[in-house]
Amino acid sequence: MGADSKTNRWLTAALLTPTSLWFLFLLILPLIVILVFSFGERAAVGGYAGGFTLEHYANLPSRLKAFQNTLIIAPVGTLLALLVAYPLAYYLAVRVSRRYKLILLVLVIVPFWTSLLVRTYAWIFILGGRGIPTLLEFIGIEGVRLINTPGAVLVGIVYGYLPLMVFPIFVSLEKLDKSLLEASSDLGGSPYKTFTQITLPLSMPGVATGCMLVFILLMGEFLIPAFLGGGKVFFIGNALVDLFLQSRNWPFGAAVSVTLVVIMLITVTLYMRMTLRGNTGRDESLM
């Protein structure tokens, strides 16, 4: 090494420079600016004027509804997505033969990487006046309203984030040693007992990762409530779009964003504590 290691160090630094600049100017600095703004005054024309005040944080209850909706619907949606995803992940990991496993898994994940915008607006169609309600009228059930309800938002959530939930659970179930299942049934364990005592506990890391990923993304969700909640069921994300782009109350918007990030950080930390090693399948789950 010797003389080499000095050039090496320079090379490493050079390779990391663009990424570091990006992190500094587009992640760290903007987050600091938001923090500073949240304590500032609102300028007369909107935007920001300097100063130090806590009034925006004191004002948070005026957007209480958005926080309430988000903090109720996001966990419920996460749970629903888990309930729908788990059997599918189990089926793919344990029951399907090797030949079809990968192709079926790809079929689950692909929708996640296509436009959430287009996929969500398909549900405006399905749940809207001429969709399912019209079909229900044919069989005599009238006056059903589906769109612009919390239910519609939940359907959109499960639909949009199902792939993200299936994948980590699949990974943890796939890693599970199948001989444990055989051992359990050889020892007379009922299928139910085998599931609750072996399969479920061993797949918990995947469940935790999936729930965390979905929950965090849901906390910042904008599109699904905007399309399927129709102004009645709105999230913090919708409040933020309103504050920054329509009413241009930036300092208050900044205070709302800071609160959102803080809530997320607390949740993630609690999750990490609870699951100890919550990162199983995290890196892979992006693909």
Next chain:
Amino acid sequence: MRIYAIAVFLFLYVPIGIIVLFSFNAGRHASELRGLSIQWYGKALSNPFVADAFFNSLIVALSVAVLSSLMGTAAALALQRLKGTVRVLFDGLIYISVMIPGIVIGIATLVALVTVFDFLNPLLASIWPEGAKPPKLSMGYASVIAAHTLFTMSIVIILVRARIAGMDRALIEASMDLYATPWRTFYQVTLPQIYPAILAGFLLSFTFSFDDFIIAFFVAGANTTLPIYIFSSIRRGITPEVNAIGTMVLAVSLCLLMTAQFSLRARTNR
């Protein structure tokens, strides 16, 4: 079990199928299917706003993909040589940039850039030569590209690093032992091995950027991208034309995703 799986797959794909089906609607109303035709594709493609938005999306997505795969690969290569605090710091930053919701990235970038522009614009105007029109910095391509790249760059780092971890070190050592220069070792040994991951990262970055709505919504300025166009048209009411555009957007990302899958598959088969 099997029936359940089929039901979930239907749940995932029927809505996509409906969009595609209704994009071929011959009728004028979005929700009534009256025969099939491709007239709405013609309408969509000849609409100058759609063409503009499509062109903007393409420029942004291509730049994002090129930038992120270059920077991400460089960073991944550097990070494998590092240990200790710097590495932990970078791991944390990568983690945060992937996990943070798009809306927060959008807002933070908007606020930070506006602040910087408000500071720089008068400064530029004051040092600019008399008579010439000073440049006015504002939101546009660069801000969207920069904000998207924050996320996609981290995705590339994660993918390439996973590939480096699975790489055969013996080949690199052999190459060094045979007196290949470091550059040549990189070009002839390392690069061919990590190439599938870089390609997959490139395609995913493109797809992400092409489909992203929320970040672009905040920082695109006057440059409407395709998702922003679709969003505002839906606000005015769903037309078969929107379905046609939506179908095309889905088709673009599906093609790229399949390519990405194949290139990642190539990596596991070797």
